[in-house]
Amino acid sequence: MLPTARRVLATRATGLIGRAPALNLSAHDRQRLLSTLAILEQRDGQLNHSSLSAFTAAQKLGGPVHGFVAGSNIKSVAEQAAKVDGVEKIIAVENGAYDKGLPENYAPLLVENIKKGGYSHVIVGHTAFGKNLLPRVAALLDSQQISDITGIESENTFIRPIFAGNAIATVESSDAIKLVTIRGTAFAAAELASGSAVVEDGVDPKAESATEWVSENLTKSDRPDLATAGRVVAGGRGLKSKEEFDRVMLPLADALGAAVGASRAAVDSGYADNSLQVGQTGKVVAPQLYVAVGISGAIQHLAGMKDSKVIAAINKDADAPIFQVADVGLVGDLFEKVPELTEQVKSA
Numbered sequence: 363m364l365p366t367a368r369r370v371l372a373t374r375a376t377g378l379i380g381r382a383p384a385l386n387l388s389a390h391d392r393q394r395l396l397s398t399l400a401i402l403e404q405r406d407g408q409l410n411h412s413s414l415s416a417f418t419a420a421q422k423l424g425g426p427v428h429g430f431v432a433g434s435n436i437k438s439v440a441e442q443a444a445k446v447d448g449v450e451k452i453i454a455v456e457n458g459a460y461d462k463g464l465p466e467n468y469a470p471l472l473v474e475n476i477k478k479g480g481y482s483h484v485i486v487g488h489t490a491f492g493k494n495l496l497p498r499v500a501a502l503l504d505s506q507q508i509s510d511i512t513g514i515e516s517e518n519t520f521i522r523p524i525f526a527g528n529a530i531a532t533v534e535s536s537d538a539i540k541l542v543t544i545r546g547t548a549f550a551a552a553e554l555a556s557g558s559a560v561v562e563d564g565v566d567p568k569a570e571s572a573t574e575w576v577s578e579n580l581t582k583s584d585r586p587d588l589a590t591a592g593r594v595v596a597g598g599r600g601l602k603s604k605e606e607f608d609r610v611m612l613p614l615a616d617a618l619g620a621a622v623g624a625s626r627a628a629v630d631s632g633y634a635d636n637s638l639q640v641g642q643t644g645k646v647v648a649p650q651l652y653v654a655v656g657i658s659g660a661i662q663h664l665a666g667m668k669d670s671k672v673i674a675a676i677n678k679d680a681d682a683p684i685f686q687v688a689d690v691g692l693v694g695d696l697f698e699k700v701p702e703l704t705e706q707v708k709s710a
Contacts (some may be wrong), residue, residue: 377612383388396425396517399479401486402443402474403463407435409442411647412590416485417552419544423483430564432471434458437561444559446552448483453479454566459484462575463491469498471618476503481539488543491590496541505537512548526642526665545590545650547669579677587620588638593651596623596640596667599631599697600656600677608631610700611655614648617707623647623667625657641666656696659684676700 400416402409409431420427429443432455440454451476460468472495476484484499486492488510500507511533513521519534520542588594595615601607607628614620624634628642642646642665652670657663659675659682667673668687675688676696687690692699 369708371564372516389396396423397479397481398423398425398427398477398483398485399481400427400429400449401432401446401484401492402429402490403438403487403489404431404433404436404439406461407433408492409439409441412546412551412587413487413489414443414446414551415544415546415549416487417449417609418549419511419514419542420483420485421448421552423517424604425482427458428453428479428481428664429559431471431477432457432460432468432564434461438563442554445557445560446559447555447556447557449552449557449559452559452561454561455564455565455566457568458667459568459571463495464573464575465495465498466573467506467569467571468495469502470567471564472499473502474567476539483540483542485542485544487546489546496543503539503541505541506534506535508535508542509543510545512543512545516622520571524666526661529641545646547646583622585615586619586621587621588640588645589645591621591647592649593618593620593642593653594623594647594649594667594670595620595653595699596625597633597655597656598625598657598663599626599627600658601628602708604633610697614653614655614707617704618651618653620651620653621649625660625663627660628656654688655686655700657684658682659687669670676703 387458398420398678400420401631403413404410428451429449430453431439436454439649440452444452447521486496496507508520511520522531522533524531595611597611601610613621622638623640624638626639628634629636629639642662644666646666648669650671652667652673654675664687673688674690674698675684676692677684680693
């Protein structure tokens with residue numbers, strides 16, 4: 363296995379909000395003062411179920427947990443989220459101006475609702491939406507953001523990986539409002555069960571925005587979403603071309619019912635779309651099965667997939683670093699071995 367730093371690095375996020383005088387409160391009293399707002403994502407009136415991980419993280423803090431969602435046709439999204447057990451309230455803002463999650467108008471919206479609710483913690487996924495939104499919210503609240511956490515020790519102490527996951531930082535915040543993004547693979551998405559949270563209209567400041575949404579080009583696929591898939595097959599530079607990438611990797615993905623991923627080298631070489639990149643500068647995944655094909659195993663790639671439950675690697679170089687983290691390894695020519703594996707999976 364790849365050696366990782368065992369030493370815990372401690373840092374302190376002080377923020378700029380003034381600290382109130384220390385109070386000698388019991389653990390019970392402190393918990394009564396806690397309240398967490400979990401920010402949910404939606405697209406075109408459909409709840410992003412992976413964003414329900416924010417509820418799971420929020421419930422580890424203790425105290426009341428509320429959800430927040432905004433956009434058009436939002437009632438059905440709010441009613442879905444209200445089914446999560448342990449959630450007391452869903453705050454919903456019906457306004458199409460927030461559909462695309464543009465931070466220029468979404469951040470002022472969120473700040474107004476945070477102030478109204480008097481929340482001690484705000485949690486959102488470490489996704490493109492969360493990473494775009496929360497820094498602006500932090501600036502408006504004069505507070506310091508704590509990013510990409512993988513664990514919660516207490517209401518003011520959080521765990522996050524640094525140096526591509528080779529060291530772990532324990533971060534303590536003294537800010538009045540803790541603003542946190544969570545790594546989705548570290549917190550399971552809360553299930554829509556028998557919850558009966560109240561759905562309440564939120565405050566809408568209707569903030570003016572100089573930004574206008576023009577268009578988007580989405581890559582659509584019938585395969586599972588890479589970020590949440592239970593199985594992932596990923597190809598690297600060893601596939602040599604986009605044509606070979608598609609010829610070798612796509613049939614294996616279809617046979618396994620897996621999502622397709624790629625290393626940065628493969629993406630930079632044009633073998634796969636940027637949205638498929640796995641690694642420190644791409645998506646972080648933790649599927650039940652991760653099959654790495656023609657990937658050498660650079661540390662930046664390992665940072666995005668080494669938490670996978672089972673890692674299988676296929677590479678012609680027996681000394682490739684990927685074999686140090688792989689549970690199962692096959693040394694051989696991927697252009698021969700992968701089609702053979704695909705046929706065996708199909709016939710199984």
